[in-house]
Amino acid sequence: MRAAYLVEPSADNPVDAITVGDLPAPATPPDWVRVDVRAGALNMHDLWTLRGVGTRRQAGPHVIGSDAAGVADGRDVVVYPVLPIAPNGRTVPHATLLPDAGHGVLAEHVVVPAHHLVPKPADLTWAEAACLPTAWLTAYRMLFTRAAVAPGQVVLVQGAGGGVATAAVGLAVAAGATVVVTSRSPAKRERALALGATVALDSDARVPELADVVVETVGPATFAHSVRSTRAGGTIVVCGGTSGFTAQLDLPRLFAREITVHGSTMGTLDEFRALVAFVDTHRIRPTVDSTVDLADIRVQAGRMLAGTAFGKLCVSIT
Ligand SMILES: NC(=O)c1ccc[n+]([C@@H]2O[C@H](COP(=O)([O-])OP(=O)(O)OC[C@H]3O[C@@H](n4cnc5c(N)ncnc54)[C@H](OP(=O)(O)O)[C@@H]3O)[C@@H](O)[C@H]2O)c1
Known part of the structure; x- marks a missing residue:
């Protein structure tokens, strides 16, 4: 073969x-x-x-x-x-x-x-x-199991062009969230808007509204921005570090805003079945x-x- x-x-x-x-x-x-x-x-x-x-x-x-x-x-x-x-x-x-x-x-x-x-x-x-099996399953678990995203919440997705990131945009939009993305590339920002993101910013730009949930796959290049962009009581979910594996953490902001940081990896078989059903029901491509x-x-x-x-x-x- x-x-x-x-x-x-x-x-x-x-x-x-x-x-x-x-x-x-x-x-x-x-x-x-x-x-x-x-x-x-x-x-x-x-x-x-x-x-x-x-x-x-x-x-x-x-x-x-x-x-x-x-x-x-x-x-x-x-x-x-x-x-x-x-x-x-x-x-x-x-x-x-x-x-x-x-x-x-x-x-x-x-x-x-x-x-x-x-x-x-x-x-x-x-x-x-x-x-679906890796990037989309990972995004599904990050959003729905780890961060419990609800309709109307603001979700910030870093590095909009990525496999996990595009999945997170598609899933969060279908779930009724308001999605903000960042990307280094103007062309990728345009494409993220076409996927249903409401706002697309250059990496490191100030967000118009602090996020309830941040989908973090990029690592040190965006992590400080993720912490700055999370509302009090909000959640950052991390599944990877494309730009490296050691990030600086602004501890006062973390504890003063009572931000939760979750790690997340892949997903269970039940989550995979739920993802496939969600994609089918919402006709997401x-x-x-x-x-x-x-x-x-x-x-x-x-x-x-x-x-x-x-x-x-x-x-x-x-
Ligand atoms: N834990 C798990 O189960 C799991 C599962 C899947 C993936 N992952 C991890 O998640 C990460 C993303 O995976 P992926 O498949 O989505 O990767 P990918 O498709 O290659 O996307 C990576 C994105 O990261 C952004 N990026 C890279 N370097 C950057 C920098 N220096 N500054 C700002 N943005 C940067 C880029 O966004 P822009 O060009 O738009 O700025 C790029 O589109 C990887 O580290 C991967 O190992 C983990």
Whole structure:
């Protein structure tokens, strides 16, 4: 089967660490099913894996990718990407992404536990459906589980062009929130307004109204602005740090305004089912920056590294 995989990580050149070639199709364990993948999407996690960071090395080729939509037993499905087994063997709620357990999905075929399959919303293209498992699930949990966003609240989304950020805008708008975004790019700010954001600001610009909830994926480049822009009693939810992992915290502002900071990672299977139903009910279409054939996946990885995309970078696998 055709697959995108890693043989030797490269800290300096993760894009060139991707090989596209033929690998043997995986065997299907009992109670697992084979999915014929139609489309996949890339995530920052894949770049970290390609750099050799945060993933236990696997013997032999390591198929990358957490996001897939495809066909299993004649049904159109999206794949829930989290296995409950941590690398140390313990069972914990959000433990291991499929690729980190040797089941990367950017390949013609992938095997997953049967209960990981959720029907694909009929309106979505394969690429749009493939956006849901990681970025959209993460945004869903950040907004609805961790921050309990309510209609009428003000949600600030930092770094509007990102995969998680575009998901957060789409979900928060559908939930009836007023959405404010920041982006370094005027073109991305325009596109965020077209997704339903009410206000789009340059990074670091003063917000017109302090936010009830801040969706923070960028890290140190925006974190001080996130704290400055949160109302008293408001919530900042953090799922990543694209610009780095060490941020300064204005402690007086944090305690004087009684701001809550939550970490958030991926989501449960129930949250994934709820996300897919929410997207279907509200007829939301995930924002796809571009889709290329799997053979050209390095182009997508390069775009992710450059930070030029607006929305998800997808591959088609047919
Ligand atoms: N914990 C989890 O479960 C989980 C799941 C998914 C992702 N993540 C993490 O969340 C983060 C975002 O992921 P993603 O897939 O959304 O990434 P992405 O699509 O590559 O988006 C990153 C965005 O960050 C902004 N950005 C990057 N550098 C910046 C800088 N120096 N200053 C201001 N803005 C900057 C850019 O926004 P503009 O160009 O619009 O300014 C860019 O669009 C990553 O760190 C990822 O690892 C975590």
